[in-house]
Amino acid sequence: MGNSLFGTDGVRGRANSYPMTAEIALRIGAAAGRYFRRDGSAAHRVVIGKDTRLSGYMFENALTAGFTSTGMNVFLLGPVPTPAVGLLTTSMRADVGVMISASHNPHHDNGIKFFGPDGFKLSDEAEAEIEALLGGDIEPAQAENIGRAKRIDDGRFRYNERIKTTLPAGLRLDGLKVLIDCANGAAYRTAPEVLWELGADVVPMGVAPDGFNINKGCGSTDTAAAAAAVVAQGCDVGICLDGDADRVMIIDETGKVADGDQIMALFAERMAAEDRLRGGVLVATVMSNLGLERFLDGRGLRLERTPVGDRYVVEAMRRGGWNLGGEQSGHIVMTDYATTGDGLLAGVQFLAAMAATGQRASALVHKFDAVPQLLKNVRYQTGHTPLESKNVQKVIAAAEVALMGKGRLLIRKSGTEPLIRVMAECEDDGLLLQVVDTVVAAVTAEI
Known part of the structure; x- marks a missing residue:
C-alpha cells in the first residue's frame, strides 16, 4: 500500500466513508501502535484528543481498540485543541499523540492527526511506515499484554495553564473587551476560560457544540458574524478560532479581519x-x-x-x-x-x-497592503489527475509568462480535499482575473 491515506495533515475524509471508517481507524490505531512498540518493551502509551464532531465518539473508540490491541495504554483527553495534544504527548511521556479532527472542515468530515513523542507532527517517512503496516498482518499483543484505557479529566486545564504562562509576567488583560469565537469546536470551554482568567472582559461565540455545528457560520473560516458582533458590542478585538483551535483570525475594533x-x-x-x-x-x-x-x-x-x-x-x-x-x-x-x-x-x-x-x-x-490575490478551487474526482494533462500544462506555462515580473502563479492539489487550488497574485486586477479564469477553465475542461 502506498502513502495514499495520509495527506498534508494526517488522514481526512467524510465520516463513515473510506478512508474515515471505524474499520480503517481501528487498523490505523493498531498499525501506529505496532510502529511505536517496535522495541517490544512494555508501558507504551498514547494520548487521544478530539474536537466536537459527532463522529468523534466512533473514531475515539475505534482508535482505542486498535492501540490497546497492540499493547498500548490509552489516555483519553476528550475535547481539547490540537496543540493541547502536542503539549500533553510530551508532558505525559507518551510515545504518540492523536487528534481526531478535520480542523476547519464541516461536521460530516473527520480526520486523524499524529504527534510523535517530541510533540511535533509525524514526518512523511513515519506516516509512510505506518501505512505500510496497514497493508499486512498487524501482530496483536498477547492476551496478558493488551493495553488499558483511561480518561484524563484535567487535560484542558493543563493546557490552559501553559497558555497563560506565555503572557509576560505582570501583564494582565484588564480593560480589554474581547470577543472569542470558538467555532463550536474543541476550544469552546478552554478559550473563554483562559481569557477570563487573564483579566479580559470576554464575549463568547460558538460555544454551544451539538456535534453538527462545528465551523458552521462561525470560526476562522466564516468571520462575518463575529465581525458584526465586535462592532455591535463595542469590543476592542475579536479572536476567531477554527474547529480544532490551531488556526486564528483577528478582527479589529472596526470589524476588519486580519489573516x-x-x-x-x-x-x-x-x-x-x-x-x-x-x-x-x-x-x-x-x-x-x-x-x-x-x-x-x-x-x-x-x-x-x-x-x-x-x-x-x-x-x-x-x-x-x-x-x-x-x-x-x-x-x-x-x-x-x-x-x-x-x-x-x-x-x-x-x-x-x-x-x-x-x-x-x-x-x-494591519501591517502591510496585500498584493491582490485571487484563489479559485476546482473539485475533481479522486484518482483523476487533471494537472498532468498536456493542455493544462500548456495553459499554465502561458499564464506564468503573462505574469512574469508582475506577480506569481501557484497551482496545487489540496492535501485535505479533492480540489485543485489555482492562486495568483498581481497588482493588475484585470490580468489577475484573466490568468486565474484561464487556468480554471482549462482544468475544468480536462475534468
Missing part, C-alpha cells in the same frame, strides 16, 4: 525589535502574500517559504533553528511556546501586544 500573514508580520516585527526572532527569519508557505515578503524585506528580515501545510513550516523551522512561522490561513507557530500551530496562543500574544503598547487592534494588525 495569518498580517498576524505574522506583527509578531515578526515585535520579536525582531526585542532581538527574539532567530536568524531574522519568518517561515511561511508559498501561499503567503507577496506583500508580507516585501514588508519583511523592508525591515532587513527574510521570508523562508515552504510547501503548504503547517507541518512543513515546522519542519523548516526546526531545520533552520527558527522560532516563528505559519500560514496565511491562520496557523501561527511559535516554537518558543508550542510544537504546532496554536490559535489561542497566537490570540493571547496579540492581546499581550495590545496591553503592552496601549494601541488599538487596528493600529497593530
Whole structure:
C-alpha cells in the first residue's frame, strides 16, 4: 500500500466513508501502535484528543481498540485543541499523540492527526511506515499484554495553564473587551476560560457544540458574524478560532479581519525589535502574500517559504533553528511556546501586544497592503489527475509568462480535499482575473 491515506495533515475524509471508517481507524490505531512498540518493551502509551464532531465518539473508540490491541495504554483527553495534544504527548511521556479532527472542515468530515513523542507532527517517512503496516498482518499483543484505557479529566486545564504562562509576567488583560469565537469546536470551554482568567472582559461565540455545528457560520473560516458582533458590542478585538483551535483570525475594533500573514508580520516585527526572532527569519508557505515578503524585506528580515501545510513550516523551522512561522490561513507557530500551530496562543500574544503598547487592534494588525490575490478551487474526482494533462500544462506555462515580473502563479492539489487550488497574485486586477479564469477553465475542461 502506498502513502495514499495520509495527506498534508494526517488522514481526512467524510465520516463513515473510506478512508474515515471505524474499520480503517481501528487498523490505523493498531498499525501506529505496532510502529511505536517496535522495541517490544512494555508501558507504551498514547494520548487521544478530539474536537466536537459527532463522529468523534466512533473514531475515539475505534482508535482505542486498535492501540490497546497492540499493547498500548490509552489516555483519553476528550475535547481539547490540537496543540493541547502536542503539549500533553510530551508532558505525559507518551510515545504518540492523536487528534481526531478535520480542523476547519464541516461536521460530516473527520480526520486523524499524529504527534510523535517530541510533540511535533509525524514526518512523511513515519506516516509512510505506518501505512505500510496497514497493508499486512498487524501482530496483536498477547492476551496478558493488551493495553488499558483511561480518561484524563484535567487535560484542558493543563493546557490552559501553559497558555497563560506565555503572557509576560505582570501583564494582565484588564480593560480589554474581547470577543472569542470558538467555532463550536474543541476550544469552546478552554478559550473563554483562559481569557477570563487573564483579566479580559470576554464575549463568547460558538460555544454551544451539538456535534453538527462545528465551523458552521462561525470560526476562522466564516468571520462575518463575529465581525458584526465586535462592532455591535463595542469590543476592542475579536479572536476567531477554527474547529480544532490551531488556526486564528483577528478582527479589529472596526470589524476588519486580519489573516495569518498580517498576524505574522506583527509578531515578526515585535520579536525582531526585542532581538527574539532567530536568524531574522519568518517561515511561511508559498501561499503567503507577496506583500508580507516585501514588508519583511523592508525591515532587513527574510521570508523562508515552504510547501503548504503547517507541518512543513515546522519542519523548516526546526531545520533552520527558527522560532516563528505559519500560514496565511491562520496557523501561527511559535516554537518558543508550542510544537504546532496554536490559535489561542497566537490570540493571547496579540492581546499581550495590545496591553503592552496601549494601541488599538487596528493600529497593530494591519501591517502591510496585500498584493491582490485571487484563489479559485476546482473539485475533481479522486484518482483523476487533471494537472498532468498536456493542455493544462500548456495553459499554465502561458499564464506564468503573462505574469512574469508582475506577480506569481501557484497551482496545487489540496492535501485535505479533492480540489485543485489555482492562486495568483498581481497588482493588475484585470490580468489577475484573466490568468486565474484561464487556468480554471482549462482544468475544468480536462475534468
